[in-house]
Amino acid sequence: MIVAAASPVIPDFGGGGGCARANRTFCWDWFSAHWGDTFQPALLQHLALTAVAVAVGFVIATSCALVAHRRGWFEGPFVTVSGILYTIPSLALFQLLVPITGLSVLTAEIALVSYTLLIIFRNVLTGLREVPEETREAARGMGLTANQMLVRVELPLALPAVVAGVRIATVTVISLATVAAFVIDRGLGAPIFAALQSSFKTEFIAAGALAVALALVADGLLVLAARALTPWAAAGTS
Amino acid sequence: MQAFIESFEFMVDNLGLLAHKTLELLALSGAAIGISLLVALPLGMWLGHLHRGSFVAINVANVGRALPSLAVIAIGIGVLGLGFLNVMVALVVLAVPPLLTNAYVAIEQVDPDAVQAARGMGMSARELFARVELPLGLPLVFAGVRTAAVYVVATATLAAIAGGGGLGDIIVNQASYRFPGVVAAAIWVAALAIAVDLALGVAQRLATPRGLRARGPVLGPSPAAAARSAGTAPVASAPGQGTPPPAGT
Numbered sequence: 183m184i185v186a187a188a189s190p191v192i193p194d195f196g197g198g199g200g201c202a203r204a205n206r207t208f209c210w211d212w213f214s215a216h217w218g219d220t221f222q223p224a225l226l227q228h229l230a231l232t233a234v235a236v237a238v239g240f241v242i243a244t245s246c247a248l249v250a251h252r253r254g255w256f257e258g259p260f261v262t263v264s265g266i267l268y269t270i271p272s273l274a275l276f277q278l279l280v281p282i283t284g285l286s287v288l289t290a291e292i293a294l295v296s297y298t299l300l301i302i303f304r305n306v307l308t309g310l311r312e313v314p315e316e317t318r319e320a321a322r323g324m325g326l327t328a329n330q331m332l333v334r335v336e337l338p339l340a341l342p343a344v345v346a347g348v349r350i351a352t353v354t355v356i357s358l359a360t361v362a363a364f365v366i367d368r369g370l371g372a373p374i375f376a377a378l379q380s381s382f383k384t385e386f387i388a389a390g391a392l393a394v395a396l397a398l399v400a401d402g403l404l405v406l407a408a409r410a411l412t413p414w415a416a417a418g419t420s
Numbered sequence: 421m422q423a424f425i426e427s428f429e430f431m432v433d434n435l436g437l438l439a440h441k442t443l444e445l446l447a448l449s450g451a452a453i454g455i456s457l458l459v460a461l462p463l464g465m466w467l468g469h470l471h472r473g474s475f476v477a478i479n480v481a482n483v484g485r486a487l488p489s490l491a492v493i494a495i496g497i498g499v500l501g502l503g504f505l506n507v508m509v510a511l512v513v514l515a516v517p518p519l520l521t522n523a524y525v526a527i528e529q530v531d532p533d534a535v536q537a538a539r540g541m542g543m544s545a546r547e548l549f550a551r552v553e554l555p556l557g558l559p560l561v562f563a564g565v566r567t568a569a570v571y572v573v574a575t576a577t578l579a580a581i582a583g584g585g586g587l588g589d590i591i592v593n594q595a596s597y598r599f600p601g602v603v604a605a606a607i608w609v610a611a612l613a614i615a616v617d618l619a620l621g622v623a624q625r626l627a628t629p630r631g632l633r634a635r636g637p638v639l640g641p642s643p644a645a646a647a648r649s650a651g652t653a654p655v656a657s658a659p660g661q662g663t664p665p666p667a668g669t
Contacts, residue, residue, distance in 0.1 A: 207498060207499060208498070266614060269570055269613050269614050269617045270609075270610040270613060270614070271573065271574030271577050271578075271609050271610065271613050272574065272578075273574070273577050273578055273588065273591055273592075273606070273609070274577065274591065274605075274606035274607070274609040274610045274613075275606075275610070277591055277602050277603060277606040278603065278606045278607065278610065280423075280599075280603075281421065281422070281423035281424060281599075281603060350485065353485055353486045354485070356486075356488060357486070357487070357488035357489060357490075357491075358488075360488045360490040360491055361489075361490050361578065364592070370491070371490060374490060374491075374494045377494070377497075378581055381497075381502070383497070383498040383499075384498070386494040386495065386497045386498035387494070387495050387498035387499070389491070389494060390488075390490075390491035390492065390493075390494035390495035390498070391491070391495060392491075393488045393490070393491035393494075394486075394487055394488060394491050394492070394495070397486040397487065397488055397491075398483070398486050400486075401482065401486045
């Protein structure tokens with residue numbers, strides 16, 4: 183399929199010059215020439231895939247965690263099912279969905295959402311359960327109903343755990359969305375697969391590095407978001 | 421649905437091929453896990469024993485989790501070329517962080533009272549580690565091994581694009597194996613990952629000292645969650661700080 187030996191034939195990448203023709207490790211010229219038509223769109227598509235998956239996953243997982251918070255028996259089945267989904271390697275899950283939903287964005291999103299469920303569910307539920315019993319007592323003593331207590335006391339106190347869950351889910355989805363390029367020609371995985379046809383090193387490295395950078399930046403930004411959202415937590419943890 | 425039926429026909433017709441590719445995948449994953457264990461466990465446990473380097477030991481998992489596996493493989497292809505070396509480097513880079521962090525946390529979080537008591541009984545540092553810290557920390561170490569193993573199986577599948585072989589070869593080569601073959605291999609990979617997860621879950625249970633097993637949940641706050649997806653580590657103490665490392669890539 184891919185032959186690394188001999189001189190790889192570089193298709194007409196244009197604007198590359200000698201570096202691209204010699205297939206050196208990284209050709210900055212080629213990268214900057216193709217930022218606009220290849221990498222920037224891929225990066226934006228990647229962000230869109232990730233945002234949709236995390237948002238949908240957040241709604242599903244948080245609702246289920248709220249249910250499990252009230253009805254304890256719900257936790258077991260949900261964790262078992264989402265745990266199995268979480269364990270299935272992404273390359274396999276994407277392909278297993280193709281016979282059902284085809285080579286579509288929907289296929290990619292279903293798989294990506296399924297990887298967020300366990301993470302967010304577990305963090306939300308843990309956060310809610312860790313609200314100290316004394317705090318609940320005090321809330322009850324002030325005459326709060328169960329719903330008021332959830333909104334005004336339990337959820338705010340669970341916020342750091344919730345944000346941590348969203349952060350892990352986001353980073354995970356950014357990682358897995360590269361694999362989605364197997365089923366849809368979108369995201370930063372797309373240039374990687376394009377590069378497989380030509381074994382053009384610059385394209386591999388550029389797309390890979392962008393994906394790594396995106397994940398690290400998203401991770402960092404969510405840490406800052408967590409601090410901004412929960413100023414009171416900063417005093418406690420480092 | 422037709423594709424699933426055809427994929428089972430493919431399985432029946434190509435049992436030998438699938439078995440061969442499965443063994444290839446297991447050998448590759450096993451080698452990568454072996455190397456990672458040799459690198460990560462001694463270092464993580466040693467740091468945990470000394471109660472030093474928490475910043476590095478915990479954050480390495482955060483950074484490691486953020487590394488997209490396909491991107492690591494792609495960069496590897498660019499720098500190291502196609503082949504076994506690239507694949508092994510990528511797998512080890514991705515497997516070390518969860519192992520290291522869990523090994524560190526496992527030893528570091530051993531009840532200080534137990535450590536004090538052991539010191540009071542006159543144990544040397546080596547005895548303390550071998551007879552107190554290691555047995556008490558072992559379940560959490562195993563949780564890390566479990567996470568890393570599932571992650572490596574998933575990534576080794578992807579590594580087929582870099583010449584890693586294994587079941588991934590079939591999944592990424594639709595031209596040769598047709599769609600039923602791709603689906604069949606995907607089913608096998610999924611089953612394999614779940615089997616590895618379950619097998620290591622059992623091993624984790626067996627590694628738990630009997631005294632702790634009776635008390636039930638050893639790892640983290642929510643027993644079911646901890647039992648399920650590996651590496652649940654200390655969700656309670658610090659959410660998102662080296663908490664559930666990745667799996668199922």
